[in-house]
Amino acid sequence: MRLVFSIFSVTLCLLWSVTASRGQNLRQTAASDSCMIEASMAFNLHDTQKATELCRKALEFNSKNDAAYYMLAKIAIGEGDYLQAEKQLREAAQIDSANYYYMATLGAIYLQNNDITSAIKLHESLIKNFPTKPDSYVALINLYTPRGQSDKALELADKLEKAIGPNEQSTMARFKVYTSRREHQKAIDVLAKADEITPNQMYETYIADLYAGLGKDSSALVYYSKALENDPDYIPALYGKMETFRRYKNYPLYLAYLKSFLSNRYTGADIKKEHLEEVLKDPVFYQQYRNEMAECIEEYAASAPADSAVAISSAIMLSRYGEFQKAGKVLDGILKYYPEDPYIRRNMMSFLYSTENWERLESFSDSTMTLFPDQAPDLFQFKAFAELNLKKFNAAIQTLLSQEKAVKKLRDTSTLLQIYSLVGDMYHSKNDDKTAFKYYDKALKIDPKNPGVLNNYAWYLATGSTDKIPDRKTLQKALSMSKAAVENSSGEWHYLDTYAWVLFLNGNVEEAKKYMQQAVAYGGSDDSGILTRYSDILTSVKEYDLALMYYKKALLKAAESGDQAEVDKISARIEKTTALQQNEKGN
Numbered sequence: 001m002r003l004v005f006s007i008f009s010v011t012l013c014l015l016w017s018v019t020a021s022r023g024q025n026l027r028q029t030a031a032s033d034s035c036m037i038e039a040s041m042a043f044n045l046h047d048t049q050k051a052t053e054l055c056r057k058a059l060e061f062n063s064k065n066d067a068a069y070y071m072l073a074k075i076a077i078g079e080g081d082y083l084q085a086e087k088q089l090r091e092a093a094q095i096d097s098a099n100y101y102y103m104a105t106l107g108a109i110y111l112q113n114n115d116i117t118s119a120i121k122l123h124e125s126l127i128k129n130f131p132t133k134p135d136s137y138v139a140l141i142n143l144y145t146p147r148g149q150s151d152k153a154l155e156l157a158d159k160l161e162k163a164i165g166p167n168e169q170s171t172m173a174r175f176k177v178y179t180s181r182r183e184h185q186k187a188i189d190v191l192a193k194a195d196e197i198t199p200n201q202m203y204e205t206y207i208a209d210l211y212a213g214l215g216k217d218s219s220a221l222v223y224y225s226k227a228l229e230n231d232p233d234y235i236p237a238l239y240g241k242m243e244t245f246r247r248y249k250n251y252p253l254y255l256a257y258l259k260s261f262l263s264n265r266y267t268g269a270d271i272k273k274e275h276l277e278e279v280l281k282d283p284v285f286y287q288q289y290r291n292e293m294a295e296c297i298e299e300y301a302a303s304a305p306a307d308s309a310v311a312i313s314s315a316i317m318l319s320r321y322g323e324f325q326k327a328g329k330v331l332d333g334i335l336k337y338y339p340e341d342p343y344i345r346r347n348m349m350s351f352l353y354s355t356e357n358w359e360r361l362e363s364f365s366d367s368t369m370t371l372f373p374d375q376a377p378d379l380f381q382f383k384a385f386a387e388l389n390l391k392k393f394n395a396a397i398q399t400l401l402s403q404e405k406a407v408k409k410l411r412d413t414s415t416l417l418q419i420y421s422l423v424g425d426m427y428h429s430k431n432d433d434k435t436a437f438k439y440y441d442k443a444l445k446i447d448p449k450n451p452g453v454l455n456n457y458a459w460y461l462a463t464g465s466t467d468k469i470p471d472r473k474t475l476q477k478a479l480s481m482s483k484a485a486v487e488n489s490s491g492e493w494h495y496l497d498t499y500a501w502v503l504f505l506n507g508n509v510e511e512a513k514k515y516m517q518q519a520v521a522y523g524g525s526d527d528s529g530i531l532t533r534y535s536d537i538l539t540s541v542k543e544y545d546l547a548l549m550y551y552k553k554a555l556l557k558a559a560e561s562g563d564q565a566e567v568d569k570i571s572a573r574i575e576k577t578t579a580l581q582q583n584e585k586g587n
Helices: 002-044 048-061 066-078 082-095 100-112 116-129 134-147 150-164 168-180 184-197 201-213 217-230 235-248 251-263 269-279 283-288 290-302 308-320 324-337 342-354 358-371 373-389 393-401 404-410 413-429 433-446 451-463 472-487 493-505 509-521 528-540 544-561 564-586
Strands: none
Touching: 002 048, 002 066, 048 066, 066 082, 066 100, 082 100, 100 116, 100 134, 116 134, 134 150, 134 168, 150 168, 168 184, 168 201, 184 201, 201 217, 201 235, 217 235, 235 251, 251 269, 251 290, 269 290, 269 308, 283 290, 290 308, 290 324, 308 324, 308 342, 324 342, 342 358, 342 373, 358 373, 373 393, 373 404, 373 413, 393 413, 404 413, 413 433, 413 451, 433 451, 451 472, 451 493, 472 493, 493 509, 493 528, 509 528, 528 544, 528 564, 544 564
16 A cells, blocks of 8 residues: 555656646747737837847747747847858757758758758758749859759749749749850740730830840840830830930930939839939930930939939039029039038038029128037138138138137148138238238248248239339249249149249349240139230330230230220230330331
């Protein structure tokens, strides 16, 4: 009796132990699954760190939780760590080898890690186990075709069609194989046959593209048109047809389709911009269809009225070809959407500066600096240039010097140098050379070899505010500065002009003549002042014929600019030189 009781007790203990173990396992599995629910929520909210921690915790509760390994693999893929992704997918697939998605994703990772052998082996296994899933067929076909195993690719396409019936994947597989073999007619026949059964704009566009590549544009147009009949918004067909007309040089039809292409809401802005910029590289075409192209650019801007990138690129293209009014209209349009966007406002300021709209630039830059006071050190120059060109010299000086401390704090020596240089120029414009030279000296302390500052300083020293020639010491200082400006530049004509004139004032006429010739040759031939000074030098060495020729050119340039005072001054010189020439001949 005691023995029976003992055996019964042992049995009871064993049963309790098994039941307790099962209960514990169920609790751990439930806790693991709960972690995965939270991990999925974190993953969907892009909190991958939290999702990773929860997946690790889920595996602590249940080391066989394949979903945790799969999510860790997806996180690794998102981070570009494909070796880690492969490791996690292997774990998931080992637990549940019947899960198609685990295996298919692992196959894609093998490809990413360039493990072609494993990828092929896995996809062959998937086709065997999941014969109606097309992804593995396509993956294998894409592996076989570029490796010269096109017969295997065609066999797989046939096998897929037997498994699921006529389908796009097997049709496109055959098409790609035949095109890779340059068997163009077979490639066309494959798509044409499939298109007869199920009309498909993609098939029709591929046929058209192939015809276009073979130079059979008329056949290409037939299939592009057929594709657009099926779907008027199908971008590949629209683009193909448009480009075919451009190759034909049938520009009116090309432009009609270009407008449709640009206004199409399904077309990406980057593709539109890229095409427009390519077309605009042809200046002959643009000049012939200037108005139509401007309308097309406006269409591009109107297709995405709230897209600042589109608006700015449109304005740049319109400005590049002189359509400033239309460019300004586009920028004004985008400002209505983003009136306080610093990037858009900066682009507007650049536009107003380039179009010399000084009055609006003055007010617009002022309001922008008020909106973004922390960006004032980057923006104040727009306002200063506007005030300078409006001859508001005191206001411009105040604007520039208002940022002196901020620029010093930023240690931006380049901007500080520009401040001092511009302030010097403006004080000269106010006939206050003493203060102007003070600021030029400040600028040269920052950069003693700056050619712009040296050139202006030298010119104002040599010419002053009156017609009186400066003393010898001042002229020598100007000569040293202008020579340094020429030596530290790349032969700019205005630096050569200054150096030549200072040489002339110092009495070195032959050197002055040589450098002034260079100034005229390197770009100064459109400047009436340079032409006049060159003529003065020529007159001084009695080269009257040449001097009169350049005086007359200078007179023409001055008349074109509408500067009557300059016209009168040059006319007086012509009379004087003519008299000298006649007197020379009389003697």
